[in-house]
Amino acid sequence: MQRYFINVDPAQEIILPQEPAHHLLKVMRAKIGTRVEVVLADQYVYIAELIATAPVAKLKITQKLSNNSELPVSVVLACGVPKTKEKPELIVQKATELGATKIVFFEAARSISHWQENKRERKITRLQKIAESAAEQSHRNKIPQIEYCDNLTQLLNNYQATKRVVAWEESAKQGETSALSQQFQNLKTGDSILAIFGPEGGLTSDEVSQMNSTGVVSVGLGPRILRTETAPLYFMAAISYATELL
Amino acid sequence: MQRYFINVDPAQEIILPQEPAHHLLKVMRAKIGTRVEVVLADQYVYIAELIATAPVAKLKITQKLSNNSELPVSVVLACGVPKTKEKPELIVQKATELGATKIVFFEAARSISHWQENKRERKITRLQKIAESAAEQSHRNKIPQIEYCDNLTQLLNNYQATKRVVAWEESAKQGETSALSQQFQNLKTGDSILAIFGPEGGLTSDEVSQMNSTGVVSVGLGPRILRTETAPLYFMAAISYATELL
Incomplete structure (x- = not known):
């Protein structure tokens, strides 16, 4: 699954900034309902669903993951x-x-x-x-x-x-x-x-x-x-x- | 020191093949007496001295080294x-x-x-x-x-x-x-x-x-x-x- 970093608090509405939005909609050709992984401001990974494509790309969190791929040091x-x-x-x-x-x-x-x-x-x-x-x-x-x-x-x-x-x-x-x-x-x-x-x-x-x-x-x-x-x-x-x- | 691989037995005369000879003489601008490291057919490293540049580049071994930089496996x-x-x-x-x-x-x-x-x-x-x-x-x-x-x-x-x-x-x-x-x-x-x-x-x-x-x-x-x-x-x-x- 595609992963994006978005510097937004998980409690807020998740609007994709211009670059990841372009990548998701144009390069990956995502449609409403497409799921992606996002890392939000709290450095946790979430599964989110594309719920709007215009005028801005919006995501809705469906799941918080406990994945951590960072080194211990x-x-x-x-x-x-x-x-x-x-x-x-x-x-x-x-x-x-x-x-x-x-x-x-x-x-x-x-x-x-x-x-x-x-x-x-x-x-x-x-x-x-x-x-x-x-x-x-x-x-x-x-x-x-x-x-x-x-x-x-x-x-x-x-x-x-x-x-x-x-x-x-x-x-x-x-x-x-x-x-x-x-x-x-x-x-x-x-x-x-x-x-x-x-x-x-x-x-x-x-x-x-x-x-x-x-x-x-x-x-x-x-x-x-x-x-x-x-x-x-x-x-x-x-x-x-x-x-x-x- | 520059290192070259030359597939020659250490007991034989060491004539540099065309490519390393070009590199040593033209790129490195070596002169008679310049020292280089060579790895010969026995996979040992030798220090050798340039003793002739034309018509072919010849080297003379001056020292055998015990260096081994290979992995144990x-x-x-x-x-x-x-x-x-x-x-x-x-x-x-x-x-x-x-x-x-x-x-x-x-x-x-x-x-x-x-x-x-x-x-x-x-x-x-x-x-x-x-x-x-x-x-x-x-x-x-x-x-x-x-x-x-x-x-x-x-x-x-x-x-x-x-x-x-x-x-x-x-x-x-x-x-x-x-x-x-x-x-x-x-x-x-x-x-x-x-x-x-x-x-x-x-x-x-x-x-x-x-x-x-x-x-x-x-x-x-x-x-x-x-x-x-x-x-x-x-x-x-x-x-x-x-x-x-x-």
Whole structure:
């Protein structure tokens, strides 16, 4: 069943905003009586029925579901701004499917691309849309938030979490294999974790020292070199496996 | 350091084939004395030095490394042929980085695209190249093999393994959460695992029954719906976490 996020209180009349209305009526060719899943402002999933198509599309709730497809911990990914336009889009789409709560792009020392101030908002709006449609498709209860951060100091100041880790290639090269699972084993339901990833050229050792000095733990993601867009996806799958399937 | 796969015995003279030679001399602008990593026919990594550039590029081994970046188990992914051209490419690139041994595309009941016989070889050759370059970049010791399989029966007959699993959405929907980790916990070094994934529309229940009747175990990959190209990547990260980091 098609799923839409609608920021409306379940006690109120549910009028579909323009975009989901267009999708439901034109793309999905829904008719009066068609049932859809909606996630309302309370982050619960409801089954609702289309009861009017014009002048606005209206839905009536028929059932509240207890489904929850969210990870037991909230995961904030912080990714050094990658070189191409495609990589942030891939990271956002896949990390949304895999359960991320928030995805922050930050300007790292070796970031080659820079998000100029006048284009930032447009970039974030575009990535936020990708997150929304991936959240609908993967049946999430939440849409991850997309944010931008000017520099590492600001990132470390503004993004507190129960645990903070950085994926550090050198950890893996030194044959370190248990730091990630140690961090995961201490996580409790409701905890939060910030995971930091470098851009294409990797993080500098200065950046990693600065992180370590504020308590961010270096972790390896195995013996293979992962591309900048693959590392956060590895992390998301690993934390899902460790907290949902183990 | 740049890494190349060269199918030459380490006791023989190492002449770079045309493509890596072009890459090393033209793209990387290497000069006599430049050092590279090469993986030779014995699947070991060597440090080698460029000793001649014309008429052919020759390398001399200076050191044998004991690096092994391969998973302790061999993983064969079998993916229902996806709809678009981009998805097999993404699966191959990312699964190579994440350590897969072999990637088979098979014609599933709900596969919308079909690889016509006269185009198959070209498609496989193209995907094999993507695997090779991803293997170089991620510092693998092996290049995964790309294969194609006409139908499920053939897949089940031809691809034997220590364990065989299928990612089945319905398992996840029924709240099954431990089948995957049970399978992983019984794996020993040197074992093999075949993991099967559906195309965009998913597998049919007939297909899953046929698999189950030959001993393939249904496993869930968590509560979120993963796209056809995301599920194998989740699987690869989870098996790396379970066998390399836990």
